[in-house]
Amino acid sequence: MTSVINVNLPEQSYEIAIAPASLDQLGQQMASLNLGKKVLLVSNPTIFRHYGERAITSLTSAGFEFASCTLPPGERYKTLNSIQKLYDAALENRLERSSTMVALGGGVIGDMTGFAAATWLRGINVVQVPTTLLAMVDSAIGGKTGVNHPHGKNLIGAFHQPRLVLIDPEVLKTLPMREFQAGMAEVIKYGVIWDAELFTQLEQSKRLDQLRYVKAELVNSILTRSCQAKADVVGKDEKEAGLRAILNYGHTIGHAVESLTGYRLVNHGEAVAIGMVAAGQIAVNLEMWTKEDAERQNALIQKTGLPVKLPDGVDIEAIIEALQLDKKVKAGKVRFVLPTQIGVVTVTDDVPSDIIRQVLQGM
Amino acid sequence: MTSVINVNLPEQSYEIAIAPASLDQLGQQMASLNLGKKVLLVSNPTIFRHYGERAITSLTSAGFEFASCTLPPGERYKTLNSIQKLYDAALENRLERSSTMVALGGGVIGDMTGFAAATWLRGINVVQVPTTLLAMVDSAIGGKTGVNHPHGKNLIGAFHQPRLVLIDPEVLKTLPMREFQAGMAEVIKYGVIWDAELFTQLEQSKRLDQLRYVKAELVNSILTRSCQAKADVVGKDEKEAGLRAILNYGHTIGHAVESLTGYRLVNHGEAVAIGMVAAGQIAVNLEMWTKEDAERQNALIQKTGLPVKLPDGVDIEAIIEALQLDKKVKAGKVRFVLPTQIGVVTVTDDVPSDIIRQVLQGM
Structure with missing residues (x-):
């Protein structure tokens, strides 16, 4: 059973695709969007261990070149320092304007990946693959990205809409x-x-x-x-x-x-x-x-x-x-x-x- | 002799106003744009010494509350570290979404102020008051903002259009x-x-x-x-x-x-x-x-x-x-x-x- 919800926006609309086992469709779904070949997959170590391989298999079989980068979990790492690591990975892997960052994780990974994508080369593509209920129903949708200032949450950020939100309800089974x-x-x-x-x-x-x-x-x-x-x-x-x-x-x-x-x-x-x-x-x-x-x-x-x-x-x-x-x-x-x-x-x-x-x- | 050039954009259009001594009209021009009362004036120490007082006098007599922040001059300070200083000043002065950062300086000041404004609270207003010929004819117009990555220029940035570009040709007299x-x-x-x-x-x-x-x-x-x-x-x-x-x-x-x-x-x-x-x-x-x-x-x-x-x-x-x-x-x-x-x-x-x-x- 697949549900597709459209987010209709003046500049760029996109789909929220909800379907069991859709993680295995990631590459195929992305291939239909005319994105560049290079993908940077961003996750945290735990999520990456659970689901990284399936995401990568799907991406590579759809013809994408991938690199990955993991960031430590938790709101307290949602800082400009973590963003610097994403910039470094983007540089090292020669991401181009047509390239895509894929956020595989919860709200913290989604917000940071979105912000890095919003500000690298003045904006590259981002695809959200939320793995927590909170990210699925809220933070992965709508284009709000951000990081925390030591004195306040999400004070630094940008609006940057994803090209696709892919929700696989089955991953909720491993959610604490x-x-x-x-x-x-x-x-x-x-x-x-x-x-x-x-x-x-x-x-x-x-x-x-x-x-x-x-x-x-x-x-x-x-x-x-x-x-x-x-x-x-x-x-x-x-x-x-x-x-x-x-x-x-x-x-x-x-x-x-x-x-x-x-x-x-x-x-x-x-x-x-x-x-x-x-x-x-x-x-x-x-x-x-x-x-x-x-x-x-x-x-x-x-x-x-x-x-x-x-x-x-x-x-x-x-x-x-x-x-x-x-x-x-x-x-x-x-x-x-x-x-x-x-x-x-x-x-x-x-x-x-x-x-x-x-x-x-x-x- | 005043020239006004319109930059027409789908989401937000703005004026480039070119007139001698227009620096003294800054506050008045901004007052017509329905901006919030708070202004953060960003400059480098040299420019601020030359023109800061005139800008501030104009802003305060138009009813704005101002704070100022100076950053060291030169392309090699166009870094995320300098942006952090602008974020700290924004926080300290409680800038709100309706507040405005004013960039008084050359391309480096304009690019950094624009980027900080693009990413503080997911985007606040920015007004460009370029003081170099290069900034007047190029970097202050068009909404490209950015900072340098150690390995490449302007790799980090965002599109963020100014609300106004104010050009006072008289300031070119002090330009090296x-x-x-x-x-x-x-x-x-x-x-x-x-x-x-x-x-x-x-x-x-x-x-x-x-x-x-x-x-x-x-x-x-x-x-x-x-x-x-x-x-x-x-x-x-x-x-x-x-x-x-x-x-x-x-x-x-x-x-x-x-x-x-x-x-x-x-x-x-x-x-x-x-x-x-x-x-x-x-x-x-x-x-x-x-x-x-x-x-x-x-x-x-x-x-x-x-x-x-x-x-x-x-x-x-x-x-x-x-x-x-x-x-x-x-x-x-x-x-x-x-x-x-x-x-x-x-x-x-x-x-x-x-x-x-x-x-x-x-x-």
Whole structure:
């Protein structure tokens, strides 16, 4: 069963292809895009050990010349230093403007590979082959690339759309449970901001905390509906002039929590879960959202095994200060995405600090 | 006397404003563009000493909040390390997505400021205020930004169009003679590739080696016709899919010479002059161009005081090898821009190495 979702953009459209065992089709799929012969495959050592050979076999049998480069795993290596290594590999392998970097990995590999591709020779091709749920439903789609500044996440980056996103759901089988749950945070997000039907489907599943307890039909729905939601939003607002901001639901406070815990204690999905609980409660306190809907959201988050409370020891005033560093700050005002019903959100920069403080103290 | 040239692009058009004393109008001109209040002024220490105060006075009286950052001068500081300093200044001054970096300086400052603006928060505004002839007629226009990799020039970069290019011809008075001549290389280039009328005007001037010997009328023509040529070409092909490649006339061998002399012995304009002599001779040897026109070109280059021969000690085989690193290489083939008459060029990747070798040996 193959699903193809189109991301329609003015300058360059592309496909998200979702199919079991599609990793073996990588070279063939790329061959249909008229790319140059040279490919730099970027991964981390663990993913490369699991799936590198299959990707390479597929690339070489489709006639591509490949080189590979692995980067250490984890958000704390998402730095300009790692990008330098990709530049060095690009130089060593004489990548040309028609060449392609292939990101085989999670969000960190995808973001860095995308940024290196965006800035090498002022932009070469990138293909995203996400191997985590989070990357599949979110970071691999939409062209946001970036690396962290020591003082803030993704402060350095560029918009650079992939030529293809290839999703092989079978690779989720080797994904650690905690990372599966982290991806589910973004899936729940799509339910709250865009797709009430997806939200209801998630509610109907007995368990959401481990892949093996989720029915194949629901896994399929999770992937296709999430990718479709992202493609819809990005297709309407590629560069985040307006609508796309809704994808940041849960990310305002989420990013602050991630940053303050050094990108280690709390992972991105967990931080987004905490951020959604906070944003939901802010919306309730501002009388924009019902307490009942907020509880339905929080119940889904809990059923997934994600946190609904701030980690111990995080200073609330430090969170409020860190919000000022958010990329979405405008004229010193922090922008929040707040739900008004399941499937619908609104964007506001008019949340009083006192309400934020009060909500965080209650968590 | 004010000239305004429009650069018309699908996503964002902008003006090149050329007027004496326009440096004092910087703030006012920017105020009309609906930019955010925060400005980071980027310059090098010498330029900042000459013109920083006037720029700042103009910005503050137009209501902008400014911070400034100076970077050491010279191509060898055009590195990711310098970009890091700009990121740090952006963070320290809490630049937002609506904020603007203003590049006050030559090509190095313009390229680095443009790259930092392209990649901070995935792209903030940049305004170019070029202070060298080379930056005025070339690098400040068209959105190419970049930094050097230790093994090649501008290998790292992005396309990022400025919101405004402000040219004050009066600042050329403090430009060292050698840098004036370097800029003239690009002016002669426009004559050869695009504007035969400009070429003839240059031929009619007795001297071209120092600004003070060039009539005001010709200076005006040099600036407006060169900027118009660049705007025409970029407007037709922003991302260098085709036509824009003609702007690289003289740059294929030029970049190799610059790189092999460590960006010190030979400056960019001088390297382009050498590259134009070489490309012209290649075209003559391939019977695409007349010997007479090539001699007219070389006479203009000499009248400007620019070199027409390779610097001593540069290894010809090393040049031929360095050509393979050029951004314009495709499937291992080096792309050359070759003149067919004054004002017209063609692009080819079919120049035998033997011809290149033979031409370089004759220089």
